[in-house]
Amino acid sequence: MRFKFIDAKKAKHPLHLLCKAFNVSPSGYYDWCKRPMSQRQRDDLVLLTNIRTIHKETYQSYGRKRMTDELRDLGFTVSEKRVARLMKDNNIKVIRTHAFKKTTDSDHNFNVAPNLLDGxxxxxxxxQKWAGDISGPVP
Incomplete structure (x- = not known):
């Protein structure tokens, strides 16, 4: 985690100062840069590719639970926590869409009180002036 932060900030700050601030050696940082990806990181990349594909195909409507079920259907052994972490780290979010719900019925034959104040x-x-609302509670 420290090396990842140092790698992200090295363009704006000197490397030796970043290493000193995090109490690591510059040679340790360079060793980290040369180190190959772990099997877990490679598996995460494969999962992330599939998550992005499913996310796009489902119109960005699957959250971690449904995404986990979909990945399991594809044959992956994965937990909801892992899927949630990958989605959060890569800013993959659900876009909620709600159908329009009509809440006011203006097409009626009831008497309409005149607007005497007009704002x-x-x-x-x-x-001198009083106002009130008789619309009733909202269910």
């Missing part, structure tokens, strides 16, 4: 709420004293 003018200024008064010269108290008890």
């Amino acid at each position: 003018d709420f200024t008064t010269t004293g108290s008890n």
Whole structure:
């Protein structure tokens, strides 16, 4: 984790100061750069490729649980936590879409009270203008 941070910040700050701040040696950093990827990292890349494909194919609607089920159907042995971590680290998010829900019925034959104030709420004293709402509680 330290070496990854140093690698990200080395363009703006001197390497020897970053290594000193994190109490690591520059040679340790260079060894980390040369080190091959672990099997876990390679497996994560394969999973991430499949996650991105599924995410795109499902119109970005699958969260970690459904994504995990889909990966298991493809033959991967993976946990929800791992999928959640990969999705979070790579900024893969669910886009929620909701259907329009009509909440007001303006097409009725009931009497409509006139708007006497018409947005003018200024008064010269108290008890001159009153307003109220009789629409009732929202379910």
